[in-house]
Amino acid sequence: EETVRATKTVEDVELTEKAREEAERQVEPVYILNLDVEEQRAPFIQSVFEVVLDVKKQLADLEQPISKEERVDMLKTALKDITNSQQYFTLTDIQLDALLASTEEELKRAQGAIVPIIKSKLSEPIRSEDVRAVKAKVSTEVSELPAVSRSILSPIVAIAEASIIENNILDEDKTKERIEQARAEVEPKKILQGQIIVREGEAVNVEMIRQLGLLGMLDQKESKKPLFGLALFILLQMAFLYILFNRSTVSVVQKQKHLFVTTIVYIL
Numbered sequence: 001e002e003t004v005r006a007t008k009t010v011e012d013v014e015l016t017e018k019a020r021e022e023a024e025r026q027v028e029p030v031y032i033l034n035l036d037v038e039e040q041r042a043p044f045i046q047s048v049f050e051v052v053l054d055v056k057k058q059l060a061d062l063e064q065p066i067s068k069e070e071r072v073d074m075l076k077t078a079l080k081d082i083t084n085s086q087q088y089f090t091l092t093d094i095q096l097d098a099l100l101a102s103t104e105e106e107l108k109r110a111q112g113a114i115v116p117i118i119k120s121k122l123s124e125p126i127r128s129e130d131v132r133a134v135k136a137k138v139s140t141e142v143s144e145l146p147a148v149s150r151s152i153l154s155p156i157v158a159i160a161e162a163s164i165i166e167n168n169i170l171d172e173d174k175t176k177e178r179i180e181q182a183r184a185e186v187e188p189k190k191i192l193q194g195q196i197i198v199r200e201g202e203a204v205n206v207e208m209i210r211q212l213g214l215l216g217m218l219d220q221k222e223s224k225k226p227l228f229g230l231a232l233f234i235l236l237q238m239a240f241l242y243i244l245f246n247r248s249t250v251s252v253v254q255k256q257k258h259l260f261v262t263t264i265v266y267i268l
Helices: 013-025 036-061 068-078 080-085 093-101 104-122 128-143 150-162 172-184 206-214 225-247 252-267
Strands: 031-033 168-170 196-198
Touching: 013 172, 036 068, 036 080, 036 093, 036 104, 036 150, 068 080, 068 093, 093 150, 104 128, 104 150, 128 150, 196 206
Parallel strands: none
Antiparallel strands: 031 168
């Protein structure tokens, strides 16, 4: 029926927290590009091909030929240290057999062809969520290389994909600092004294009710704390006067006069 204004100034904690959360969402994470990864992956590729060539040489030196299963197991054992240390790098028995069946020239040509592709991709930032997409690009590019024999394309693609890893690492400490700074820079949201909460004739909504509750304007009960405080103050003062007059040497008539005057003062 009438315009309702804020009776005092209070901080709107809920709105302040929402503003801080929004500021936090706007913070860009801090990433660190590790360019050393580009140089670290080349030895991985080289070591795989060296092991394959070494096993092929051992097989060639055998006096008696062994079965395909034994040859595959031999190469699998030789690659065990590499496969255990490299996450997501595995080669199937078919892929291992294809590598053993290839010539030394085919292997060296394939190695020389994929290294530049890997270095090119790792020279750019790759976040954890981008690894899969980059691996897909590498697979496509390797598949189109004329230097890679079709007979060993599958294991060569697997080696190339395993060479792609995350090189743009999230710096959690610096990101946290930015978030804390962004939250600290948000000014507290306040309902100012005299601010209009509901205009005359306007329908009251949930947000208005929340603000009225924050201001304490929905409480129909009057606070009794001021009355209790006043009563306690009077009792203390009366006790002090009682002790003062009781111990005083002034006559009873004078004490009564003083008490009467004091009582009139309290009443006024």
